Amino acid sequence: NKEKLHPSILQLDHEEDGIYYVNSYSLSIEEDEDFMPLMQAAYDKLPDCNVMFSSVDDFPYSIFDPTPIPADETFSYDIRQKMKEVYRQVQDLRLGGVSDWVLKQYLFPPKNLSRMVITENYDIILPDYHDMTIKMEPLVKAVYILFLRHEEGILFKCLSDYREELYDIYVDIRKKSNNNGAHLSEEKIRQSIEALTNPLSNSINEKCARIRQAFTLQFDESLAGSYFIDGNRGEPKKIPLDRKLVEWK
Numbered sequence: 001n002k003e004k005l006h007p008s009i010l011q012l013d014h015e016e017d018g019i020y021y022v023n024s025y026s027l028s029i030e031e032d033e034d035f036m037p038l039m040q041a042a043y044d045k046l047p048d049c050n051v052m053f054s055s056v057d058d059f060p061y062s063i064f065d066p067t068p069i070p071a072d073e074t075f076s077y078d079i080r081q082k083m084k085e086v087y088r089q090v091q092d093l094r095l096g097g098v099s100d101w102v103l104k105q106y107l108f109p110p111k112n113l114s115r116m117v118i119t120e121n122y123d124i125i126l127p128d129y130h131d132m133t134i135k136m137e138p139l140v141k142a143v144y145i146l147f148l149r150h151e152e153g154i155l156f157k158c159l160s161d162y163r164e165e166l167y168d169i170y171v172d173i174r175k176k177s178n179n180n181g182a183h184l185s186e187e188k189i190r191q192s193i194e195a196l197t198n199p200l201s202n203s204i205n206e207k208c209a210r211i212r213q214a215f216t217l218q219f220d221e222s223l224a225g226s227y228f229i230d231g232n233r234g235e236p237k238k239i240p241l242d243r244k245l246v247e248w249k
Contacts, residue, residue, distance in 0.1 A: 009039070113226055115245045118145070121176045129219065134227075136214050138177055139192055142170035143207045144239075147229050151243050153236030156204055159197040167193045208237070 013021045090103060114128035122141060124134040136144060146166050147154060154162060170193065174184070195203040208229045215224035231237035 111223055111226070113223065113241070113245060115247060116227070116241065117247045117249060118148070119249045122173045132218055134214050134218065136211065138173045139170060139196070140207050140210045140214070142166055142173055143196065143204070144211050144229070145169050145173070147237070147239050148241075148246065151238065153231060153238030155236050157199045159199070159204060163193055163197045166197065 009025045011023045011025070013023050015021070090107075093103060094100075112128070114126040114132070117123075117125045117127055119125065122145065124136070124141070124144070126132040126134065143166070146162060146169055149165075150162075159166075167189070170189065195201050196207065197204075212224075212228040212230075215227045218224070226241050227239065229237050229239055
């Protein structure tokens with residue numbers, strides 16, 4: 001049932017005839033501050049566990065920001081081989097008298113942006129980039145969908161004007177996602193939306209950083225910049241992508 005399993009803590013129960021039996025405790029993590037209370041609640045159900053708990057603030061990294069991986073390890077073996085081949089060919093062309101100016105015209109052609117498809121379940125797919133799926137947590141995705149709806153952009157200080165719209169998007173995303181088993185109370189949902197739309201909170205900046213990362217982890221920022229939320233200080237933040245490229249299912 002691993003395809004249906006939600007983010008969970010798994011505890012080994014016992015082994016019988018070479019089969020391991022585990023207990024599963026489902027988690028619903030939308031914000032960093034959700035993590036420790038859920039861990040505490042889950043471990044309270046586990047027998048004979050000696051666990052020391054600490055506040056999230058004591059940890060050097062956010063649970064959503066893993067330790068950076070060396071650049072060479074972020075690419076697959078096939079990609080690394082292709083990069084080596086490109087490097088070899090560029091060197092051969094230079095030795096053949098081809099100038100760097102000419103090489104740049106081939107190495108950095110005009111940007112070909114993919115269309116974006118938003119499915120019935122709010123999956124974000126870039127069909128012209130080999131059906132690439134951009135993955136985000138529900139609350140982060142709700143922010144993205146809100147800004148995608150508003151091509152003119154939104155001032156962060158005016159986000160409270162969009163509170164109900166953001167709430168409706170978030171609830172609909174959770175309802176249609178594969179994470180239906182992870183329940184959030186109405187109060188918790190409202191608190192998350194309040195924090196996001198509070199001009200004194202840093203929550204919206206954190207969500208925009210995660211949106212940016214969702215794209216830049218998939219492809220170079222020279223292309224990704226057309227897809228994530230950005231804008232000058234004091235001006236409306238917006239997604240630059242031409243909405244003619246966006247298809248809503």
